[in-house]
Amino acid sequence: MVLGGLECGGTKMVCAIGDENGRIIEKQTIPTEKPEITMPLIINYFKAYPIMAMGVASFGPIDLQRKSPTYGHITSSTKVHWRNFDLLGELKKEFDIPFGFDTDVNGAILGEVTYGSMKGILNGVYMTVGTGIGIGVYSNGALVHGMLHPEGGHVPVKRHPEDTFYGNCVYHGDCLEGMASGSALNERLGIAPEKVGMDNPVWKYESFYLAQAIIGYILTLSPEKIVLGGGVMNRRELFPMIRAEVERLMGGYLHTYQLDHIEDYIIPSSLGGDQGVMGCMKLAYDAAVSS
Amino acid sequence: MVLGGLECGGTKMVCAIGDENGRIIEKQTIPTEKPEITMPLIINYFKAYPIMAMGVASFGPIDLQRKSPTYGHITSSTKVHWRNFDLLGELKKEFDIPFGFDTDVNGAILGEVTYGSMKGILNGVYMTVGTGIGIGVYSNGALVHGMLHPEGGHVPVKRHPEDTFYGNCVYHGDCLEGMASGSALNERLGIAPEKVGMDNPVWKYESFYLAQAIIGYILTLSPEKIVLGGGVMNRRELFPMIRAEVERLMGGYLHTYQLDHIEDYIIPSSLGGDQGVMGCMKLAYDAAVSS
Numbered sequence: 001m002v003l004g005g006l007e008c009g010g011t012k013m014v015c016a017i018g019d020e021n022g023r024i025i026e027k028q029t030i031p032t033e034k035p036e037i038t039m040p041l042i043i044n045y046f047k048a049y050p051i052m053a054m055g056v057a058s059f060g061p062i063d064l065q066r067k068s069p070t071y072g073h074i075t076s077s078t079k080v081h082w083r084n085f086d087l088l089g090e091l092k093k094e095f096d097i098p099f100g101f102d103t104d105v106n107g108a109i110l111g112e113v114t115y116g117s118m119k120g121i122l123n124g125v126y127m128t129v130g131t132g133i134g135i136g137v138y139s140n141g142a143l144v145h146g147m148l149h150p151e152g153g154h155v156p157v158k159r160h161p162e163d164t165f166y167g168n169c170v171y172h173g174d175c176l177e178g179m180a181s182g183s184a185l186n187e188r189l190g191i192a193p194e195k196v197g198m199d200n201p202v203w204k205y206e207s208f209y210l211a212q213a214i215i216g217y218i219l220t221l222s223p224e225k226i227v228l229g230g231g232v233m234n235r236r237e238l239f240p241m242i243r244a245e246v247e248r249l250m251g252g253y254l255h256t257y258q259l260d261h262i263e264d265y266i267i268p269s270s271l272g273g274d275q276g277v278m279g280c281m282k283l284a285y286d287a288a289v290s291s
Numbered sequence: 292m293v294l295g296g297l298e299c300g301g302t303k304m305v306c307a308i309g310d311e312n313g314r315i316i317e318k319q320t321i322p323t324e325k326p327e328i329t330m331p332l333i334i335n336y337f338k339a340y341p342i343m344a345m346g347v348a349s350f351g352p353i354d355l356q357r358k359s360p361t362y363g364h365i366t367s368s369t370k371v372h373w374r375n376f377d378l379l380g381e382l383k384k385e386f387d388i389p390f391g392f393d394t395d396v397n398g399a400i401l402g403e404v405t406y407g408s409m410k411g412i413l414n415g416v417y418m419t420v421g422t423g424i425g426i427g428v429y430s431n432g433a434l435v436h437g438m439l440h441p442e443g444g445h446v447p448v449k450r451h452p453e454d455t456f457y458g459n460c461v462y463h464g465d466c467l468e469g470m471a472s473g474s475a476l477n478e479r480l481g482i483a484p485e486k487v488g489m490d491n492p493v494w495k496y497e498s499f500y501l502a503q504a505i506i507g508y509i510l511t512l513s514p515e516k517i518v519l520g521g522g523v524m525n526r527r528e529l530f531p532m533i534r535a536e537v538e539r540l541m542g543g544y545l546h547t548y549q550l551d552h553i554e555d556y557i558i559p560s561s562l563g564g565d566q567g568v569m570g571c572m573k574l575a576y577d578a579a580v581s582s
Contacts, residue, residue: 061545076546123437137511139430139437146414146430146513147549154544155507158449171544216446220428220511222437253445253462254352255367258438 001288004051004095005280006042007107008058008087010079010131013038015045016277020285022115024274034081035090043094053291055100055283057107057276058087064102064145072101078170098291100283104128104276105136105150106143108269111279112227113138117270121224125217126275127152129210130230133177139221153177157212163205180209182232198237207238211245214266218246224258229269242266292579295342295386296571297333298398299349299378301370301422304329306336307568311576313406315565325372326381334385344582346391346574348398348567349378355393355436363392369461389582391574395419395567396427396441397434399560402570403518404429408561412515416508417566418443420501421521424468430512444468448503454496471500473523489528498529502536505557509537515549520560533557 005024007014009032016027026049030041046054059077063070072088088101102110109126112118118126118138126136133153137144144150154175165188167174178184185193189202196202214226228239243262250259258265269275296315298305300323307318317340321332337345351368354361363379379392393401400417403409409417409429417427424444428435435441445466456479458465469475476484480493487493505517519530534553541550549556560566 123435135511139435139512140433142431144414144430144513147509147515147547148513148545150513151510151545153510155510156449156503156540158447171542172540212447216507217511218438219442219444219446220426220508221430222435222439222441224438249447249463251462254439254442256438 001053001285002049002051003281003284003288004046004049004054005277005284006046006054006056006091007104007276007280008032008056009104010059013042014277015042016280017049017051018278018281020281022111022278022281024277024281027277032079035085039090043091046095051095051097053098053100053284053288054091054095055107055280055285055287056088056091057102057104057280057283059104061148061151062087062101062103064149098284098287100280100287102143102283103134103136103149105134107136107277107279107283108229108275109136109138109227109279110143110282111271111275111277112269114282115271115278116227116275117267118225118227123221123223124225124227125152125221125223126227126229127210127214127217128230129181129228129232131182133181133230135217137221152213152217153181155213155216157209160205160208162201165205176209176213180206182230185232193232193235203235203238203241206232207241207245210238210242211249214242214246215249218250218254226266227269228266229275233268236268239266239268292344292576293340293342294572294575294579295337295340295345296568296575297337297345297347297382298395298567298571299323299347300395301350304333305568306333307571308340308342309569309572311572313402313569313572315568315572318568323370326376330381334382337386342386342388344389344391344575344579345382345386346398346571346576346578347379347382348393348395348571348574350395352439352442353378353392353394355440389575389578391571391578393434393574394425394427394440396425398427398570398574399520399566400427400429400518400570401434401573402562402566402568403560405573406562406569407518407566408558409516409518414512414514415516415518416443416512416514417518417520418501418505418508419521420472420519420523422473424472424521426508428512443504443508444472446504446507448500451496451499453492456496467500467504471497473521476523484523484526494526494529494532497523498532498536501529501533502540505533505537506540509541509545517557518560518566519557520566524559527559530557530559
């Protein structure tokens with residue numbers, strides 16, 4: 001089955017052709033500019049292939065309520081050109097095929113659960129720590145939507161006692177995203193975080209905030225596995241620091257096989273950055289078989 | 292169908308006879324003492340009825356992994372006499388019928404979802420604020436178990452800047468339960484919280500902590516409804532205070548129909564204290580039909 005996958009990010013759009021086994025046959029990246037510039041490039045890319053269905057996973061917030069008049073729209077995004085943009089509608093005008101549609105982070109966890117290191121589990125969390133922070137949630141064997149969709153990047157966190165940064169979330173100031181996103185790191189450091197050594201106290205704060213959020217996810221969702229992705233997590237030294245903070249903050253309260261093997265519980269993605277677009281293949285496949 | 296329901300709490304055991312429509316025909320409360328005293332009373336109660344299946348919802352932590360050698364046991368409870376007690380095994384010795392087994396808070400949300408104000412939803416949270424704090428979680432149309440089961444009473448919370456109480460959780464000090472449970476209220480006030488007027492600042496702190504936890508649940512689980520139960524929530528003046536704090540802390544970040552109608556979103560139980568034992572009837576029914 002020839003399937004199309006479109007992962008919409010704030011800086012780039014990843015377009016891919018693949019199949020129901022998650023194999024990516026062809027992939028192209030298009031910069032995210034205004035819709036008038038970017039959408040024709042996306043449409044041209046996919047027109048060259050005989051795709052039977054397409055999966056779209058987008059930055060948000062997006063409208064996922066199928067009965068809503070704005071289903072498939074990007075809604076209150078901070079990216080002004082894309083605010084209230086009918087993303088799914090514009091694609092449907094060009095392609096008379098079944099479409100799957102979800103958040104970028106739900107796409108990523110779907111990739112992990114279907115083809116990656118979360119295969120076989122029924123409950124998991126994918127957390128991306130990039131420019132912003134987001135979570136995709138899989139519970140009882142399905143993606144979680146609920147009232148809207150999870151927005152776990154904005155959970156409240158206790159401040160580190162030595163940390164004087166104000167927090168740059170425009171809504172909450174010092175919520176998780178305001179303290180620990182890539183954008184917060186840039187703002188607190190004044191230079192790109194990649195240029196800062198591990199001896200800088202910023203990484204101690206970063207681990208403290210991310211671990212707090214992870215503790216919250218564990219105690220609320222009881223996930224069987226947690227995958228951390230996004231640009232900030234390319235700094236692999238953070239993984240052991242975060243795991244140690246999770247153990248410290250948990251204070252021995254829960255005893256499980258997974259927490260006793262925390263290096264296999266809180267892990268990087270196994271799909272090398274393709275988890276999102278591979279999740280799109282699964283969204284496309286599910287749309288094809290249910291249509 | 293004649294069904295038995297047993298809701299096991301730290302201070303009392305509620306035994307009930309009912310049917311698959313959630314109707315309670317007969318109910319009796321037995322104090323929770325040592326198992327040697329309490330268990331024979333429970334067994335005698337149920338022996339008098341021709342029950343076809345039994346649902347048990349218990350305080351915990353409990354082992355819910357069906358393949359585990361200690362499935363059905365109370366595990367690391369702070370109630371020493373019940374620690375490592377084979378609750379389900381002792382009942383199964385006496386009654387050769389199908390059994391359903393889950394946490395007390397999962398029992399309560401199952402009651403709400405099946406017979407109460409959460410009927411028809413696929414994603415919800417039940418939070419009990421009593422001696423301790425616990426959550427039952429319903430996601431994608433089923434109770435959440437996952438790695439263990441949700442233990443959302445112990446999520447980290449930011450301290451209120453005017454609050455000097457140290458927090459009495461033996462594991463975490465000032466986590467949610469350490470700051471806002473009935474036991475924390477007793478300890479910080481030195482008298483029963485029922486005797487303290489609404490002008491006491493303790494209620495401002497209480498709303499602040501509970502609202503933070505609720506924000507975390509909303510952003511992580513995207514529930515369609517949140518029911519608050521337990522002894523502390525009998526103080527009904529807390530509901531408008533908690534709702535106002537949730538709105539303030541959310542900072543206008545999410546816009547949904549439910550948040551715009553918050554008085555119908557964060558609500559007391561509609562089942563008048565019977566939600567737990569009614570959930571047990573559903574556990575019993577599900578066990579009967581799947582056996």
